[in-house]
Amino acid sequence: MEKVLEIQADSLDDARRQAAQSIPAGLYLWSEEVLADGKPQTVTANADTEEAALAAVAAKVPADTQATNSSIRIAPSRRVVETEAWDEAYARAQVEQQLDSTSRIEAVRLKTAGKPGFLGFGKKKALYEADVFQSAVAVAEYKLSARMRIRMGDSKVPDRGFCQMCGKPEGQAKSYKGTTNFYCSSDCEKEYVRACIRAQMAGAIIVGINKQQWDEVQAAAAGDRGFCWSCGKAMPMSAKTCPACGKDQTPKA
16 A cells, blocks of 8 residues: 655644654555755846846745845946957957857947057057947745645555566565565575676676676676556666666666
8 A cells, every 4th residue: 555645834843743654554654755945935037227137026025925035236337448459350259259148238339449550560559449248137936735645555564566576466476685686586596696696607708708798698698677666668678777667677685
């Protein structure tokens, strides 16, 4: 039997405490999934005026929460940036490379003309001035509730579907000896260990093989006798994921 429960609290620690108290007698915690960590979030927005920036950042705060703090991080301002360039377009491009998304060029004008030189000698770039506007940047902090989903069941470890050694069908394959290597019996576990040993011995006598060749040796030594715990399809025991359903097959103690 499997039961799924979603829990909401002010913090993730509180959610976990509620989860521990919500597990009925006779059921065991199988897994937990964090849907929202409950940590403070920050959003920013910019506009030409401080009032408009504050309104823009307030609109970014999710509707189901409230901003805990809103403020102006950067006040609006104007400045002049000088740059040397061969023409106005090049001058504008050079200044734009120095700006972020909260600033813009309002105008570019020639301050000092360049020199054409003679036969390539004495040529000098012109000096340009760019009027740069820095928009107001507002920041807001807000906090969402922590949310998590827990799975519970009537056994200490969850059924995972199929024995990875013999492919025994769903409902019969259990985690063996409390690990996440899934076999339906000690016989299947012993056979899996023997297959791994054969693969290691086969690989030990080969020097200088690459990763793909080693995987092929393991698959060949194991006789390609594995099964996916999720879909039950036959697959190489050396495969990290099932070719049919993509589920992770990596054994973990």
